[in-house]
Amino acid sequence: MLKENGKLSRKFYEAELAKLHLRLVILQRYIRVEKKRIVVLFEGRDAAGKGGTIKRITAPLNPRICRVVALPKPTDRESTQWYFQRYVHHLPAAGELVLFDRSWYNRAGVERVMGYCSEQEYWEFLRQCPIFERMLIQSGTILIKYWFSVSAEEQERRFRRRIEDPRRRWKLSPMDLESRSRWVDYSRAKDQMFLHTDLPDSPWWVVEADDKRRARLNCIHHLLSQIPHETIERKKVILPPLQIKQGYVRPAMETQRIVTDQFHVQNPPHRNTRNSPRK
Numbered sequence: 001m002l003k004e005n006g007k008l009s010r011k012f013y014e015a016e017l018a019k020l021h022l023r024l025v026i027l028q029r030y031i032r033v034e035k036k037r038i039v040v041l042f043e044g045r046d047a048a049g050k051g052g053t054i055k056r057i058t059a060p061l062n063p064r065i066c067r068v069v070a071l072p073k074p075t076d077r078e079s080t081q082w083y084f085q086r087y088v089h090h091l092p093a094a095g096e097l098v099l100f101d102r103s104w105y106n107r108a109g110v111e112r113v114m115g116y117c118s119e120q121e122y123w124e125f126l127r128q129c130p131i132f133e134r135m136l137i138q139s140g141t142i143l144i145k146y147w148f149s150v151s152a153e154e155q156e157r158r159f160r161r162r163i164e165d166p167r168r169r170w171k172l173s174p175m176d177l178e179s180r181s182r183w184v185d186y187s188r189a190k191d192q193m194f195l196h197t198d199l200p201d202s203p204w205w206v207v208e209a210d211d212k213r214r215a216r217l218n219c220i221h222h223l224l225s226q227i228p229h230e231t232i233e234r235k236k237v238i239l240p241p242l243q244i245k246q247g248y249v250r251p252a253m254e255t256q257r258i259v260t261d262q263f264h265v266q267n268p269p270h271r272n273t274r275n276s277p278r279k
Helices: 010-033 050-058 110-114 119-138 152-164 174-181 183-197 212-226
Strands: 037-044 066-069 096-101 142-149 204-208
Touching: 010 096, 010 212, 037 050, 050 066, 050 096, 050 142, 050 212, 110 174, 110 183, 119 142, 119 183, 142 212, 152 174, 174 183, 204 212
Parallel strands: 037 096, 037 142, 066 096, 142 204
Antiparallel strands: none
């Protein structure tokens, strides 16, 4: 279960994740049938593991029911709108689960620290945010907020891995590097944000994320516990018989553009495909 460094082993992690995926599928059907509206916010330090956790949540789910919202920098037009306006556009309809990979709390974090908003805009956000979230909750939306906490040492290790691995380098932005030099400023901003928005009806839940695997399992398990649901049985599925050919003749393979098999194995095991139609 545990490795020498105290972190979860891959074998245990994958087994537990498979169990949680089954529970997520049950939750998804409940949300769809009962027409629930769910909003989950993921905030935290850069490289804290928000994106990886979101990927594990969405992996077994239908993208038509579970959507991920990761908004870019606001356009010139959006910058003139009511601050919450562009987020409202992405809120769920009945039977939907929406995961925000960063959210309206950008104003209390990066915008505050980097000076992208004025003092007046910042304090107006802190005043309006609890009201906005209370309106969502009173309308029947279930709102869950997660803050992923990572140590400075672990963040540095992950940043260095991104620098060294070409497959991960795209994850490291100039803003990420800037956040390292403003670590204490971001800490103060987070503390102030919690002071004004960690409320009984819309609390913040902190996920300790130095161990990515443990953080993912803990977060998914907690998410399932925060949404009351039950198993809704499906009707038994009966596979219909295959349609009779009725004189259909498949065009010759030579007339089609076939993707080259880059992993061809000499003398592959024999497989009887005589009665297996292909298209």
